[in-house]
Amino acid sequence: MNQEFKEIEYSEIPALAKRMLAGGYRMVQICGVTKEGENELVYSFDKDHEMVSYKVHVPFGTTIGSITPEYWAAFVYENEIHDLFGVEFTDSKLDYKGNFFRMSVKTPWKGAEKKDEGAA
Amino acid sequence: MAYTTKSPWILHYDASSCNGCDIEVLACLTPLYDVERFGIINTGDPKQADILLITGAVNDQNKNVVKQLYEQMPDPKVVVAVGICACSGGVFRDCYNILGGVDTVIPVDVYVPGCAARPESIIDGVVKGLAVLEEKTNKMKEAKR
Amino acid sequence: MGKRTIVPFGPQHPALPEPIHLDLELEDEKVVRAIPSIGYVHRGLEKLAETRDYEQMTYVMERVCGICSFGHSYGYTGAVEGLMDIEIPDRAKYLRVIFHELSRVHSHLLWLGLLADAMGFDSLFMHCWRIREKVLDVFEEITGARVIMSFCKVGGVRKDVTPEMLNKVAGVCNEIEEEVRKTGMVFMKDTSVKNRLVGKGVLSKQEIIDLSAVGPVARGSGFDNDVRTTEPTYKALGFEPILRDEGDCYARCMVRVDEIIQSMNLIRTAIKDIPTGDFCVPVKGPVPVGDFAYRVEQPRGEGFYYVQGNGTKNLSRARVRTPTNINIPALVKTLQGCDLQDVTMLVLTIDPCISCTER
Known part of the structure; x- marks a missing residue:
């Protein structure tokens, strides 16, 4: 199994989805990872049993482009990541507006703010 | 009310169980364990149910569903918490979206431990619940007099 | 053009053992x-x-879901072993395959039963679950538990299975196969079953790719994304995915019936070929820094596992993407334009496992 995780910028996500769709890939998953001061998203695609994965670093408070215009099914992941990690998506084709998972805690997965190293 | 203790109808609700206990509850109904020989029938309608079987721990989302189901059942009624999650939260007790056992929301009469609870112990729990049901029936009769 | 009505479906619904809620927007009888x-x-x-x-x-991972619990421990341990660079013994690989396939048999039989129950075909439901108990008896005899077995561990499996027991398992497989061939005929031939399934909820191959559906849903539409085709142990057992072209509820049901028979063959071949030797390797120390993705074909489709280590004993991320999670878009798609009375069938044929989906 391919274990390579290519790193890309968050602004490239919609372009990546277009490229993948044109290449005939199906979407496998989007995974969120808690990091200090940012969230790390892992996008995986599959074609003929070969999986390719991309890692994206999203600083807190950043709004990123949705891939639902290309992969409509991604709404389950994007809403999940929105509810659990607090990442905002633009142009979503099916936005639950924070009501996908109704929980007692708000964005329980969001990591700690980055420590400001410059401050004394 | 003697017939209810002889053939209690069961309502099953999955609070936030992992399915392990749910399929064991269903397995009780099928040929190997066959609770129907005791007159026990699984119903989907709370208004016809005497015993409420709950699997899994409760969370904020289904808290009201559980309460509503309980309120819709006619008196006397018995609640059986099936599986360790329904009893105390079990392996998920530390999860952020778990409130705890079923007894945090509605009164529980019988606790059935196990992960997953075995069909034998579920049947045993229901039979224990029958005794509670009879007790409750008698109390209701007393009150009427 | 009728009036639009919204009908709530669930969370507590007689056809569903698990809580999922659907808002069905109806125009007369059409969704x-x-x-x-x-x-x-x-x-x-x-x-x-x-x-x-x-x-x-x-x-904890085993308790993601009680039905595919073995699949989850299989996928999770596979991912952790990949991260820690552990090569597990061949015997453990074969034992895992045997258990994984037995789990598939019990899961598919469970599902066939639930489908029959939702149709109101109660005797068929009882028969499916009666056959299923044979698999659970095997689990109980080997591991001591019926549904959540804790058989997998990082580095292999928890205990060895004796050759006598394996022979017994092969015998049970023969019994189950005979019964499934009989009961499967009911699903294949019975008019009332066919009336509920044939031509309902059709998904084309292209739609499957667009919606990224997995498992029997994808294979019922002729799209092969069975992870087992690339797994070395399965390759050695001569695994070929089962595909059908119709793409309707009936096809998805038949894929599962055929997969039960196929799993029986895989188990028997595995028992015949199982190598001797250790059943686990000792595992020590913290997980290294890094990440690893692993996929397993569960009864409901492809499960995706992703672990990230940070050099301590705790993983910084353990992610599981379950098959139902990605089949929900396919379900929403098939529901558009169907009749209200078909909703339960459509919901059931993707084999929803809600506790998997939500974790």
């Missing part, structure tokens, strides 16, 4: 739109990885 809402059984167990070490996590 125009369906909006699923989930979150009734969300626990957040992936977050437990921060407080449980990677070995304890195996037991």
Whole structure:
């Protein structure tokens, strides 16, 4: 199994989805990872049993482009990541507006703010 | 009310169980364990149910569903918490979206431990619940007099 | 053009053992739109990885779902072993395959039963579940538990299975196959079953790719994304995915019936070829820094596991993407334009496992 995780910028996500769709890939998953001061998203695609994965670093408070215009099914992941990690998506084709998972805690997965190293 | 203790109808609700206990509850109904020989029938309608079987721990989302189901059942009624999650939260007790056992929301009469609870112990729990049901029936009769 | 009505479906519904809620927007008897809402059984167990070490996590992961519990421990341990660079013994690989396939048989039989129950075909439901008990008896005899077995551990399996027991398992397989061939005929031939399934909820191959559906749903439409085709152990057993072209509820049902028979053959071949030797390797120390993705073909489709280590005993992330999770878009798609009375059939034929989906 391919274990390579290519790193890309968050602004490239919609372009990546277009490229993948044109290449005939199906979407496998989007995974969120808690990091200090940012969230790390892992996008995986599959074609003929070969999986390719991309890692994206999203600083807190950043709004990123949705891939639902290309992969409509991604709404389950994007809403999940929105509810659990607090990442905002633009142009979503099916936005639950924070009501996908109704929980007692708000964005329980969001990591700690980055420590400001410059401050004394 | 003697017939209810002889053939209690069961309502099953999955609070936030992992399915392990749910399929064991269903397995009780099928040929190997066959609770129907005791007159026990699984119903989907709370208004016809005497015993409420709950699997899994409760969370904020289904808290009201559980309460509503309980309120819709006619008196006397018995609640059986099936599986360790329904009893105390079990392996998920530390999860952020778990409130705890079923007894945090509605009164529980019988606790059935196990992960997953075995069909034998579920049947045993229901039979224990029958005794509670009879007790409750008698109390209701007393009150009427 | 009729009046639009919204009919709530679930969370407590007679056809569903699990809580999922659908808002069905109806025009007369036709469903125009369906909006699923989930979150009734969300626990957040992936977050437990921060407080449980990677070995304890195996037991938490097993409880993602009680039906495919072995599949989850298989996928999770596979991912952790990949991260820690552990090569497990061949015997363990074969034992895992045997258990995984037995789990598939019990899961598919369970599902066939639930389908029959939802159709009101009660005797068929009872028969399916009666056959299923034979698999559970095998599990109980080997591991001591019926549904959540804790058989997998990081580095192999928890205990060895004696050759006598394996022979017995092969015998049970023969019995089950005979019964499934009989009962499967009912699903294949019975008019009332066919009336409910044939031509309902058709998904084309292209739609499957667009919606990224997995498992029997994809294979019922002729799209092969069975992870087992690339797995070396399965390759050695001569695995070929089962595909059908119709893409309707009937095809999805038949794929599962055929897969039961296929699993029986795989188990018997595995028992015949199983190598001798160790059944686990000792595992020590913290997980290294890095990440690993692993996929397993579960009864309901492809399961995706992703672990990230940070050099301590705890994983910084243990992610599981379950098959139902990605089949929900396919479900929403098939529900558009179907008749109200077909909703239960459509919901059931994707074999929804809500507790998997929400974790």
